[in-house]
Amino acid sequence: MEVKLFNIEDKNRLVEFNNLVHREDLEHHIDNLMFKNPFNSIKNFAYLEIYGKIVAMVGFLEYKQQFGEEQINIGEITYVGTNPEYRKRGLIRELINYWLCYAKDKGIELCFLYGISDFYQQFGFEYAVPTYLYNYVTIEKGMLREIKGNYRIEKLSSHSEKYAKEIKTIYDKSSKENFCSKVRSLEYFKYRLKNTNKGEHRWYVVLEQEEVKGYIWLSTSDSKIKIREANIDDDEAGKSLSGLLYSLTESIEDIELIGLKLPLNNSFAKYLYKKGAKFSCTNELYTENWAGMYKILDLQASMKKLISAFEKRLCNSKFHEYTGYFDIKTEIGKVGLNIDRGKVTVTNNFKLGEEVEIPINILTSIYTGYKDINYYERQLKFKNEEIKDILKVLFPLENPYIWDLEMSDEL
Secondary structure (H helix, E strand, O other): OOOEEOOHHHHHHHHHHHHHHHOOOOHHHHHHHHHHOOOOOHHHEEEEEEOOEEEEEEEEEEEEEEEOOEEEEEEEEEEEEEOHHHOOOOHHHHHHHHHHHHHHHOOOOEEEEEOOOOOHHHHOOEEEEOOOOOEEEEEEHHHHOOOOOOOEEEEOOOOOOOOHHHHHHHHHHHHOOOOOEEOOOHHHHHHHHHHOOOOOEEEEEEEEOOEEEEEEEEEEOOOOEEEEEEEEOOHHHHHHHHHHHHHHHOOOOOOOEEEEOOOOOOHHHHHHHHOOOEEEEOOOOOOOOOOEEEEEOOHHHHHHOOHHHHHHHHHOOOOOOOEEEEEEEEOOEEEEEEEEOOEEEEEOOOOOOEEEEOOHHHHHHHHOOOOOOOOOHHHOOOOOHHHHHHHHHHOOOOOOOOOOOOOOOOO
């Protein structure tokens, strides 16, 4: 069966198909995601048809994610759907394999998706990032009452691109603390500021004289306030944003707890923890058995992208003077790690050194810091205890988080 890419003339067929599969009217969502979104293309979505009728589709989005100091090329499998009458015929497998081949040809190192539980492992995906779709840092409103900052707050005017460059700089700095944060372009922020700064949506910046020290994006109504993103450069900016939040919620009687949709170790979140804030994931549907999943497409290239993280971790450990070599063997190939007094080289020139077998699903999970060696210790066999301890240093627990502003969200 021939895999085809959608074009603009397929819009009505596409909407009809998705309404059938998902049993809801998705025309507005599809319009924003596939046709009006300047960062996607309708060519990012493939389908199969039988007798002129669409029976299955799978989308594929390309972008970069931040892994420490490095950026990794990502392909995201999305918008997977099959006509109920044509399920269990391998149609989705055909479409996913099409995109995986495309990704390898493009030099994409990792593939990512959110998906139903216990299905995508057959394609080589493994859980590797929590699905904090309802991820909140919460603080009692009263804890903000006495906080006052010295920086000035400016509400950005509607459809303004003002301060986009400065906001991006602060975001970039903060996102490096989060493995798996999406890399955003300046054009992305300009688009966001122009298209999510109207109606209930508001953007504010924190200014020390004319220098941007923080920002916040939120939406308000008569009965609630929703903080969608915030970042700060220093604690004084945190004080100023806290004062803003208190003033915005003071007139809303029913609000006692303020929730901020932020990564666990976001810059503003870390400030609020000092004031008594707590972290919680309120989406009970998404447990650790239904999380974000990755597939390593290029073992050598993906490991090379972690070299700077490896070296930083070694430098801060008792192995900062270690010299040695070992291979990591998986079902999809081997990769050699040569360590020379804290300097790491990833190689495919394999030596007669220690070989450590790590199943690719486990390597995927520890690659992002979702799990660590201790979690899988009973499933792994080590002949050399020192290498096991080195791997614990190289692959620690992190706070991976798909920090993204979905382009179709409430536009």
